Amino acid sequence: MCSSDLANVMSLDKMKTLDDEHTPGVFEMFRIRTPAIGTSLDQSYLEWKAICYTDYIRNIANSVDVHSYSLTNQTMFNSTIEAVNASILMLYYGERSFSDNQTQLLIQYANITFGTEKDGWYSKTPDLSW
Numbered sequence: 423m424c425s426s427d428l429a430n431v432m433s434l435d436k437m438k439t440l441d442d443e444h445t446p447g448v449f450e451m452f453r454i455r456t457p458a459i460g461t462s463l464d465q466s467y468l469e470w471k472a473i474c475y476t477d478y479i480r481n482i483a484n485s486v487d488v489h490s491y492s493l494t495n496q497t498m499f500n501s502t503i504e505a506v507n508a509s510i511l512m513l514y515y516g517e518r519s520f521s522d523n524q525t526q527l528l529i530q531y532a533n534i535t536f537g538t539e540k541d542g543w544y545s546k547t548p549d550l551s552w
Contacts, residue, residue: 423454423468424511425528430457432530434493441471447482449473452490454532476535476543486537496529 423433432454439451450472457520458465470488477484506512537543 423456423466423530425466426465427457428528431528432456432493434490435492439471452494453502457528470534486541486543489538490517490537491533491535493530493532496531540543 425432435453435455437451437453438448441447442451451469452472453469456466470490472488472490473485474488475481475485489535506529
């Protein structure tokens with residue numbers, strides 16, 4: 423995710439939520455929030471539940487865990503700058519993206535992994551619904 427606010431950082435929050443959409447229960451929910459712009463309380467966010475399903479029938483028996491890791495600042499290398507400047511970020515932000523290796527945008531990422539080591543779900547079925 424990215425933000426034009428360089429003075430602050432994004433936050434990754436974890437909370438519990440009651441959800442009965444597919445399988446009734448209490449789930450962990452993750453949310454990445456960008457910094458609010460100026461004095462406005464408006465900000466962007468991205469949310470997901472820490473569960474994914476390995477079958478068309480969505481229930482706990484057909485699920486694996488989703489692990490979310492801390493937010494990390496994107497390190498800028500020449501190849502990264504080229505990739506960002508060839509992305510939708512350049513279309514949206516224009517020349518403000520990067521110039522002379524000076525970051526003009528806050529870009530952070532979080533790794534998200536599915537399943538646990540040696541749980542065997544991927545060798546059984548490479549299907550996943552998140």
